[in-house]
Amino acid sequence: MNIKQKFQQLKKEGRKAFIAYVPFGFPSIAKTKDILLALQEAGVDIIELGIPFSDPIADGPIIQAATAVALAKGANTKNIISTLKALKPSLKVPLALMTYYNPILQAGVAKFFSQMRQAGACAILTVDLPIDEAHEYRRLAKKYGIETVFFITPVTPKERAKKIIRSASGFLYYISVTGTTGLGKTLSFTSLARHIKQLKLQTELPICVGFGIHTRKQIERVWNFSDGAIVGSGIVKFIADNHSKRNFLNRLKKYVKSLKPD
Amino acid sequence: MALPNNHGYFGNFGGSFIPETLYSCLEELKKAYARAKKDKSFKTNLDYYLKEYAARPTRLYFAKHLSAYLGLKVYLKREDLLHTGAHKINNSLGQALLAKYMGKKRIIAETGAGQHGVSAATVARLFGLSCDVYMGEEDMARQRMNVFRMKILGAKVIPVLSGSKTLKDACSEAIREWVTSVRDTYYLIGSTFGPHPYPMIVRDFQSVIGKEARAQIIQKEKKLPDFLVACVGGGSNAMGLFYNFFKDEKVKFIGVEAGGLSRNLNSASISYGDIGVLHGAKTYVLQDKFGQVKGTHSIAAGLDYPGVGPEHSFYNDSKRGRYVTVKDSEALEGFKMLSELEGIIPALESAHAIYYLKKLAKKNKGALVILCLSGRGDKDLEIVQSYLDAEKRG
Numbered sequence: 001m002n003i004k005q006k007f008q009q010l011k012k013e014g015r016k017a018f019i020a021y022v023p024f025g026f027p028s029i030a031k032t033k034d035i036l037l038a039l040q041e042a043g044v045d046i047i048e049l050g051i052p053f054s055d056p057i058a059d060g061p062i063i064q065a066a067t068a069v070a071l072a073k074g075a076n077t078k079n080i081i082s083t084l085k086a087l088k089p090s091l092k093v094p095l096a097l098m099t100y101y102n103p104i105l106q107a108g109v110a111k112f113f114s115q116m117r118q119a120g121a122c123a124i125l126t127v128d129l130p131i132d133e134a135h136e137y138r139r140l141a142k143k144y145g146i147e148t149v150f151f152i153t154p155v156t157p158k159e160r161a162k163k164i165i166r167s168a169s170g171f172l173y174y175i176s177v178t179g180t181t182g183l184g185k186t187l188s189f190t191s192l193a194r195h196i197k198q199l200k201l202q203t204e205l206p207i208c209v210g211f212g213i214h215t216r217k218q219i220e221r222v223w224n225f226s227d228g229a230i231v232g233s234g235i236v237k238f239i240a241d242n243h244s245k246r247n248f249l250n251r252l253k254k255y256v257k258s259l260k261p262d
Numbered sequence: 263m264a265l266p267n268n269h270g271y272f273g274n275f276g277g278s279f280i281p282e283t284l285y286s287c288l289e290e291l292k293k294a295y296a297r298a299k300k301d302k303s304f305k306t307n308l309d310y311y312l313k314e315y316a317a318r319p320t321r322l323y324f325a326k327h328l329s330a331y332l333g334l335k336v337y338l339k340r341e342d343l344l345h346t347g348a349h350k351i352n353n354s355l356g357q358a359l360l361a362k363y364m365g366k367k368r369i370i371a372e373t374g375a376g377q378h379g380v381s382a383a384t385v386a387r388l389f390g391l392s393c394d395v396y397m398g399e400e401d402m403a404r405q406r407m408n409v410f411r412m413k414i415l416g417a418k419v420i421p422v423l424s425g426s427k428t429l430k431d432a433c434s435e436a437i438r439e440w441v442t443s444v445r446d447t448y449y450l451i452g453s454t455f456g457p458h459p460y461p462m463i464v465r466d467f468q469s470v471i472g473k474e475a476r477a478q479i480i481q482k483e484k485k486l487p488d489f490l491v492a493c494v495g496g497g498s499n500a501m502g503l504f505y506n507f508f509k510d511e512k513v514k515f516i517g518v519e520a521g522g523l524s525r526n527l528n529s530a531s532i533s534y535g536d537i538g539v540l541h542g543a544k545t546y547v548l549q550d551k552f553g554q555v556k557g558t559h560s561i562a563a564g565l566d567y568p569g570v571g572p573e574h575s576f577y578n579d580s581k582r583g584r585y586v587t588v589k590d591s592e593a594l595e596g597f598k599m600l601s602e603l604e605g606i607i608p609a610l611e612s613a614h615a616i617y618y619l620k621k622l623a624k625k626n627k628g629a630l631v632i633l634c635l636s637g638r639g640d641k642d643l644e645i646v647q648s649y650l651d652a653e654k655r656g
Binding site: 053054055056057058059060064068071076077078100101102103104105106107127128129130132133150151152153155156157160164175178179180 | 269277278279280281282283285286287424425430431434437438441442443444445536538539540541542547549551552553554555
């Protein structure tokens with residue numbers, strides 16, 4: 001199932017998307033495989049798999065630390081593809097890759113898109129590639145059947161948002177706060193709701209909200225006015241705190257289920 | 263055609279590779295800078311502070327003994343004599359005035375050697391702005407005096423503990439803070455890197471170096487120099503010197519990168535790196551084949567950075583400039599050479615450029631050279647002492 005079909009299915013069932021972010025290679029490449037399958041079993045609708053980068057300028061301390069571990073374990077654009085290929089028969093949840101631009105630039109954007117397509121990933125989010133720099137990237141993504149998700153933020157001007165909407169496919173990622181990923185952010189749900197309502201008038205694309213979202217209550221509220229909630233640092237912190245404990249995967253499933261509103 | 267183009271590109275390099283959150287503040291900056299450039303009072307104001315506060319113009323000093331020793335004719339552009347001891351103040355004054363022009367009350371800055379941090383803290387004091395400086399923990403240890411200077415000046419120095427704990431990570435952390443407080447904070451970038459329009463803005467504010475040097479050399483020698491030589495980390499002192507000579511095609515530009523300890527451990531982004539994207543710009547980056555940015559090393563904290571200003575990458579690829587490397591040990595030799603021959607103690611950054619003159623002299627006897635002496639060496643004395651002690655111990 002791809003992302004488009006996923007959102008169609010959710011719409012039909014009157015549900016909203018629960019999207020989980022985890023960095024590839026954290027706490028190890030082998031454990032990433034188990035984690036992805038556990039997220040699937042826990043009922044996650046879409047998985048965002050992060051490609052670790054040495055200089056993650058949009059990430060807060062939790063994901064920075066996880067990324068550093070992943071790089072130390074040897075995570076890279078090559079073994080992410082081989083890992084996903086190996087998982088393809090069992091991993092059915094639509095998979096998006098989240099990255100910074102430099103790793104895919106070095107891998108070769110066309111080559112990387114073609115490989116990730118073969119490995120079963122269907123969308124890409126590149127944190128530091130705004131639409132102005134993304135012409136060739138979008139052309140290649142289209143060629144290889146990859147959806148290009150772009151970001152809208154609380155400080156995005158209206159005209160700019162229109163352009164972003166025209167450039168995006170799959171879904172739109174609304175960044176809830178000005179700031180980096182992480183916990184303890186103050187979210188202003190009223191203005192979030194207002195912005196997203198305005199955007200909804202302009203596009204059929206699903207709009208999902210991420211950054212700073214890590215509790216069931218926050219997810220419930222975000223679901224009220226959007227098409228999905230993205231949880232990153234909360235899950236990454238859970239993995240960091242629990243991966244060496246007994247029954248880690250069961251604990252992870254239980255935790256993820258506890259985040260998901262009924 | 264004037265560079266960069268509208269999208270911030272110098273040929274194949276530059277651009278604006280940033281998280282979406284920063285889009286509108288970079289637009290705001292572009293517009294404000296375009297307005298300020300046309301505003302006579304902005305220019306008058308900046309010129310006033312450059313002259314009266316920073317002590318411009320700086321001298322173009324004929325280094326008689328060094329010249330005789332090397333068989334060259336060397337003039338030193340004395341940026342080391344500026345207030346705060348390095349060229350960084352040119353840019354900090356310009357950008358702080360721009361921040362005020364934009365109505366910002368707070369600036370943040372990254373720093374490596376601490377020179378930019380000190381100059382940012384200085385202008386913040388001068389113009390009544392609050393100032394937070396991000397500095398790698400390792401750099402804080404090796405540049406303790408500059409940390410103390412910043413504190414005296416009322417800036418908050420925030421230690422950066424991530425990654426290699428040097429300039430690269432300080433820069434990442436400053437960007438994170440900028441993304442967070444984008445609505446009221448001005449990011450005062452210290453070198454000709456970062457997303458458009460920063461490489462252009464910093465270049466313009468530093469170009470006073472070459473503008474003065476060009477007039478001074480014509481006055482003293484009645485001709486243009488054969489070579490311009492400057493050290494390149496991010497590349498602001500070099501670009502500041504080179505820029506106004508761009509159209510003087512016979513004047514050769516030499517950028518001296520930090521060769522560090524070896525081919526594998528250095529900060530020579532153009533010489534040893536590949537094209538990549540770091541901190542908002544497409545440029546030469548020291549990285550592995552998977553696009554992960556490598557750890558760097560230089561004896562000079564101000565050169566210890568895995569990227570380089572995109573305009574330098576453009577100069578390199580278009581063959582307008584030549585980029586070479588000088589190792590730690592050679593820079594130390596340059597440091598001693600200038601101190602002993604001229605009674606001028608250079609910053610370790612500039613010492614890289616000084617040493618290169620020795621290589622240049624081999625094939626270019628009698629050539630007329632302007633060297634940008636970007637900073638003074640007081641901040642480096644402890645480091646130099648520890649290296650010399652280690653040498654003595656063998």
